[in-house]
Amino acid sequence: MDFVGFNKKTKGLIYCFLLFLVLGLTSFNIADSIKNEYSVVRDNLISQIIGKDLNNNDIKKIENTLQAINEKFHTSESIAIYNKKDGVNDVQYFYLDLEEADYLFPINAGMKENLMTESFYPTEGFDAGKYYIVHRYFAERFYLFPVGLFTICGVLFILWLLLQIKYVYTTRLFKFKFKTL
Numbered sequence: 001m002d003f004v005g006f007n008k009k010t011k012g013l014i015y016c017f018l019l020f021l022v023l024g025l026t027s028f029n030i031a032d033s034i035k036n037e038y039s040v041v042r043d044n045l046i047s048q049i050i051g052k053d054l055n056n057n058d059i060k061k062i063e064n065t066l067q068a069i070n071e072k073f074h075t076s077e078s079i080a081i082y083n084k085k086d087g088v089n090d091v092q093y094f095y096l097d098l099e100e101a102d103y104l105f106p107i108n109a110g111m112k113e114n115l116m117t118e119s120f121y122p123t124e125g126f127d128a129g130k131y132y133i134v135h136r137y138f139a140e141r142f143y144l145f146p147v148g149l150f151t152i153c154g155v156l157f158i159l160w161l162l163l164q165i166k167y168v169y170t171t172r173l174f175k176f177k178f179k180t181l
Contacts, residue, residue, distance in 0.1 A: 009163060010160055010163050010164065010167075013156055013159055013160040013163065014160055016156050017153055017156040017157050017160060020149050020150075020152050020153040020156060021150075021153045023149050024146050024149035024150045024153055027145050027149055028143070028146040028150075031142040031143050031145065031146050032142075034073070034142050035142045035143070038069075038073050038075075038142070041069055041072075041073070042069065042137075044065070045062070045065050045066065045069065046126070046135075048061060048062055048065060049062065049126045049128055049133055049135075050126055050128070051128075052128055052129065053128070053129030053130065054081075054128045054129055054130075054131050059081065059103055062079060062081075062105070063079075063103075063105045066078075066079055066105050067105070067106065070106065075137065075138060075141065076137075076138060077135070077136065077137040077138075078104070078106060078135075078136045078137075079103075079104070079105045079133060079135050079136075080096075080098050080101035080103070080104050080133070080134045080136075081101060081102055081103035081104075081128075081131050081132075081133050081134075082096060082101050082102060082131065082132045082133075082134070083102050083130060083131060083132075084130055084131065084132055093132045093134055096134075102131070121137060121138050122136070122137065123135070123136050
């Protein structure tokens with residue numbers, strides 16, 4: 001590799017850049033495979049809910065499935081199940097207090113309400129017989145680590161590029177001084 005101004009600093013930066021690039025690509029592939037597996041499991045959870053008139057046994061299955069998803073994929077999904085009320089439309093269920101829910105899975109879901117959960121957790125609702133179900137989850141959590149690695153990779157590349165530009169500028173300036181003398 002023949003670069004302009006290839007000293008220890010720039011050599012270290014380019015090698016670190018390449019290392020973080022490889023780590024980022026590898027972790028991106030791993031995150032993508034986990035996301036695909038998670039999507040299948042989540043679709044199974046949604047299929048347990050949609051279009052059914054839920055009874056206590058179905059609600060227990062939903063709780064067990066949600067607990068298994070949270071443990072296996074280290075997510076923080078929550079489900080709030082409300083009895084349908086007169087005068088409350090589908091959108092208003094999203095804004096009801098979690099303490100008003102007849103069933104809440106996991107139990108500590110109400111304690112996790114903060115700016116992060118309000119801003120980045122998508123919420124979806126399902127009509128299930130006499131119940132209305134509000135499902136909150138963090139959609140693309142699996143890609144946070146690869147994005148962090150790619151960010152570090154980009155910063156290292158910009159630093160390497162700045163050192164290359166500095167070297168070219170000082171070298172040309174030095175050559176220009178010799179030509180004028």
